[in-house]
Amino acid sequence: MVNSPITVLIMAAGTGGHIFPALSVARELQMLGAKVEWLGTPSGLEHELLANTEIPLHTVPVQGLRGKGFMRLLFAPFMLVRAFWESLKVLQRVRPDSVLGMGGFVAGPAGLAAKTMGLPLLIHEQNAVVGLTNKLLFPFSIxxxxxxxxxxxxxSKVSYTGNPVRREIRELRDAAPLAFATDHSLN
Structure with a gap:
């Protein structure tokens, strides 16, 4: 029997604050031999940032709710239910071994869909204060x-990991002493 690589579906959308750390995790997972797929939104920044990668991007039509006015809030339940069902379809197609929520509005309905399917759900919070989506998903995460x-x-399920950083950025740390005076003088 040949072992196939694990498949991880990363859920991240909206801002670079969610997407860049998620992309760092995706690259590390790929280096470990995992197959990585991505769940985002039809118009998010993730399209541009994933364009030059080999990571398949699946999309679910969902948008943020904060500061979007009364009409958005009025139609929010319908949008979220639709996003949940669309997320279920993506999960059934991709069949991931685990799902990682890195933030953004797509992670809410998709994370609940993953839990409904019995998939292991992991979440990461990049901010000092837990966002609404991760607050909702926390009880369902492993x-x-x-x-x-x-x-x-x-x-016991909480781990302090820090923020994921791209390998290129981590490597700058090693080069920094060469670029700056190491004797702490201004001369």
Missing amino acids: RAMEAFPSTFPAA
Whole structure:
């Protein structure tokens, strides 16, 4: 029997604050031999950032709710139910071994769909204060990772990991002493 690589579906959309850390995780997972697929939105920044990668992008029509006015809030339940069902379809097609929510409005309905299907759900919070989506998904997750200590309520499933950073950025740390004076003088 040949072992096939695990498949991880990463859910991240909206802003670079969610997408860049998720992309860092995706690259590391790929280097470990995992197959990575992405769930985003039809018009998010993820389209541009994933264009030059080999990561398949699936989309679900969902938008943020905060500050979008009364009409958006009025239609929000319909949009979220539709996004949940569309997420179920994507999950059935992709058949991931696990699902990682890195933030953004797409992660809410898709994370609940993953839990409904019995898939392991992991979440990561990049901010010092837990966002609405991760607050909702926390009880359903098997692992919650945080960039800052004590972001999530204390629980055995919480890990303080810091923010994922691209390999190129991490490598700059090693080069920094060569670029700056190491004797702490201004001369």
